[in-house]
Amino acid sequence: MSAPERFERLEATRIVAAPGALDEIDSPDGGRLLRLAPDDLLVLPPPERVEVADPYAIIEPEAGFSAAWFDRSELARLQAVSGWEFPVRCPEFAQGHLAGVPVKMLFDEGGVLVLVPAVLAHHLEERLGLGERAE
Amino acid sequence: MVLRLDCPHCGSRPVEEWVYGEVPDPPDYLTGAEERDVDRGFMMSNTEGARQERWFHAGGCRRWQTIGRDTTV
Secondary structure (H helix, E strand, C coil): CCCCCCCEECCEEEEECCHHHHHCCCCCCCCEEEEEECCEEEEECCCCCCCCCCCCCEEEEECCEEEEEECHHHHHHHHHCCCCCCCCCCCEEEEEEECCEEEEEEECCCCEEEEEEHHHHHHHHHHHCCCCCCC | CCCEEEECCCEEEEHHHCEECCCCCCCCCCCCHHHHHHHHHHCCCCCCCEEEEEEECCCCCCCEEEEEEECCC
């Protein structure tokens, strides 16, 4: 199956800190660093502990997103319902609307991780026709 | 044709992802408190020429950006 049936709640750690301090954070083993903005970082999965060189850093569990992996063969279908060009190179992180719903997308060799605000996940599932396509 | 705004974090994005956030600036000739409140709430200035505007990238990085726009172009 190339498209997921539904979005699942994502566990992550959100770090808001000075941009220079976020630049120095190393990616956890097998994990991902998603830079939402210069002062805002999402770490997947939640690390046991993280060092941030900013005494005013805010480090909190982030449970506000749902996520699902899509096969790269689904890219054309996703691109058709977005108003912006997907990045060509991998890995790459991008943010924007997908079918009118705000998402964050991690483009990787193996697929595309789509993050959506959890409260909007069912809207995106409906607009992308997830579940209906499953046998 | 889609109006697009350049986000320094996310790249060129359609205007539907953005929320306009004009900083209210009632004109000086309005002196009454209620008049100024009405102007602040409902009257978009949209002045002619180059201007700096505040836009919120709600569908992307969720950051406020200051964007230049020329209303005469």
